[in-house]
Amino acid sequence: MINENILGIVAGTLTSLSMLPQLIKVIREKNASDLSWVMILVLILGLSLWVWYGFLKNELPIIFSNAFAVLVNVCLFICYFMYKNK
Structure with a gap:
């Protein structure tokens, strides 16, 4: 059976890294017109509650x-x- 902490660390690492490709793409292309700021804000709030x-x-x-x-x-x-306007 898998250790709970290892499972939590692997799951957390994968979900935490999931937005990095999007961030890298936005920075490289200097274009964020396809992103929803509302979705990002809701995600930040939800993640902050998880930290709490x-x-x-x-x-x-x-x-x-x-x-x-x-x-x-x-x-x-x-x-x-x-x-956003580029």
Whole structure:
């Protein structure tokens, strides 16, 4: 049977990395016209709640993976407003 912490770390890593290709594409192309800022904002809020939940439960895999995902999505949110009209 798989250790719960390893499962949590792998799942968190994969979901946290899922938005990196989008961020890289937006930065390379300097174009964010196809992104929805509402979706990104809702995602940031949801991920932030997961971080809070991780603190309440003292679960490092939840805290670290979701905090990283918040960071990536905040960068994407900033890029949206920088590149939305290009």
